[in-house]
Amino acid sequence: MFRLAGTARVLSLLLTCGFLFQHFTLAQLPPVREAAVNSIESRRQELIQLSNQIWKLAETSLLEVESSRLLAAYAEKQGFKVERGLADLPTSFVASYGQGSPVIAVIGEFDALPGLSQKISTQKEPLEAGKAGHGCGHNLFGTASLGAAIAVKDLIAAGKLKGTIRFYGTPAEEAYEGKVYMLRAGLFRDVDLCLGWHPRDQTKADTQSSKALVSLRVEFRGLSAHASRDPWDGKSALDGLELFTHGVNMLREHVKPSVRMHYVIRKGGEAPNVVPDEAMVELWIRDSTMEGVQLVLEKVKKIATGAGLMADVEAKLTVFSGVYNMLPSQTGAAMLFDTMKSLGPITYTEEEQTFARGIQKSAGVPEIGINGRLQPLETPIPDPPGASSDLGDVSWNVPTLHISVTTAPEGVPWHSWPVVACGGMSIGHKGMLFASKTLALGMVQLFEDAKLREKVRAEFAETMKGRTYKPYILDGPPPNVTLPH
Ligand SMILES: [Zn+2]
Known part of the structure; x- marks a missing residue:
């Protein structure tokens, strides 16, 4: 016991030295924001372990029982009040801390995709043939968002921020639109602002809509x-x-x-x-x-x-x-862009670059390696290509701020084995921690700055003029999970 405690002390000292070194570049951050980054750094190993566990479990939509349990239990251990199995979705949960306004929410997904089981390898090699895999990086998604919520909770607990922080554990994004059920159940009714991110092959503050x-x-x-x-x-x-x-x-x-x-x-x-x-x-x-x-x-x-x-x-x-097209907050994107800029680019070791090029070679795309640089802020275009997400529905109900963070090398197909491979190793972990810090810092600014919140809400009110929302789901609970996905 004593030896262990001693080891833990040495480890924590080493970690602290690590923070000081890492924070050299963040010296310009005001103390509250630095504290938010420190919160995430102090849980670095736990967050990585959590995302690795979810990566290994690779549970598909509405079957993500253990993944949901792990995240909810971690939130509870950190002092959040957790409500499970909401909106007829057994694997949904909301973790809440603090009281009163503003109420700021951060979204976390954790479902995997069928048939994409993959080892941490530059070749297509299933970990378990026929099993699911995290081909959309949701193991990183849920964990990073929870890490950000915890960092904000620490600041509320320390009396540095006032209001309520919520983590929304939103299941079944890939197959059943879990968030639409949670919206219909009124779980977002009192939320002032919502933040989310998605793993990608680029790092950017999102200004474009989805389909x-x-x-x-x-x-x-x-x-x-x-x-x-x-x-x-x-x-x-x-x-x-x-x-x-x-x-x-x-x-x-x-x-x-x-x-x-x-x-x-x-x-x-x-x-x-x-x-x-x-x-x-x-x-x-x-x-x-x-x-x-x-x-x-x-x-x-x-x-x-x-x-x-x-x-x-x-x-x-x-x-x-x-699901509805996303209505991303442009005011929020500009703020998150500056936040990501202040954190500096994600950098990779030569070993990670070699891994990235190996993946690109196997995927038959240009072997240009991985790029963690922040992309310029884009002007929104009317018909952007791309996919759809049930986060679109959230953005029609609550002003939603969104970023994308690199967790796989550029050009590799999404919903595919290279994304799974990178999501279980350091390339994915780096993106996850960067996303977590960005979301935490973004939320700190929103908690601190009532004018900024008002600006985001005013833009939302303007966007919603002439638009009405009605959910596109059938009455009753979601479809039986035994249906083919
Ligand atoms: Zn996804």
Whole structure:
């Protein structure tokens, strides 16, 4: 015991020396902000361990039981009040500390993606074949955000900041839009401002929107019959489905370039000698705005009806979820840009650069290594390319500030094995700690500066003029987790 305690003391002394050295470049930071950075540095090893545990668990949407438990337990140990299993989502939780206003929230995700299990290697090599992996870096996402919340909590506890800090453990981002359920349950109602980040192959303060999305399924029902003996008695649900997808593919020529449509066939019959009586396709429609998505959706509904008529089968279209385009706070982005600048670029060792180039080589993209430099602040464009997130819905309800931080080398495909590999080693950890510090420092400024908060809220009020929000989820709890993802 004594030896251990002694070792811990030596370690903490060494760590302190490390901080002093690291903080040499941060000497210009005022003491409160320096304290926030110190909070994160003092938990560096714990945060890395936490993210590694979640990386190894690699639990998919709504099955992220252990990952959620680990983060919630850590928050509780740090003195947060934790409420679990909110909004019909067993793996959701909200950790809260402090009281009164302002109420500032930071978002954390922790779900993995199926089939992406990967070792820390520059080659595609599953850790466990067929298992899931953190191909979107959410092990880093949740941990960094919680680290930032804890740093702010330390300052509230020390009487240096006033108000409430909340960490939102938001499950099932990849498959079920967990945040939309949490919004519908009113869990964000009293939040003044919200912050988030996402792992990426670049470091930037986000000014661009994301795509709005609706997910729908079309179920076709016909009549089964022997495909050779009495096919005239059958009505093929698969014919209906094929006519539908053909119609969707013809529609591609007549939609705006900002539209994306992608589908998978979930059900298409069991055997060639049986006329399929059931078929199902799942289609996602995206555009820069929800209005754009709606326009395409109306056409897709007609295609489904037409396909059903042609194959003489029933066609039932159900929109089962959707997310809004992100409305990022420009005022917040400018503040977070300056914050990231003050932290300096993320730097990498030669060993990490070699790893990054190895990954790029295997992924077949230019071997330019990894770049942790801060990208210039971009002017928002109307139709940015990119993906969608349920954070978009949050941004329609609460002013949302967002950054992206490098956790994988430039050019590698996302939702893929290179992202998993980097997220379990020092490249990912560096991005995670940088994100954590940026979010903590950003929140400190927002807690301290009422005028800044007001400016962010005023911009939000202006953006929301003429816009109304209605969630695109079905009534009741989210879909059964046993459905294929
Ligand atoms: Zn993600």
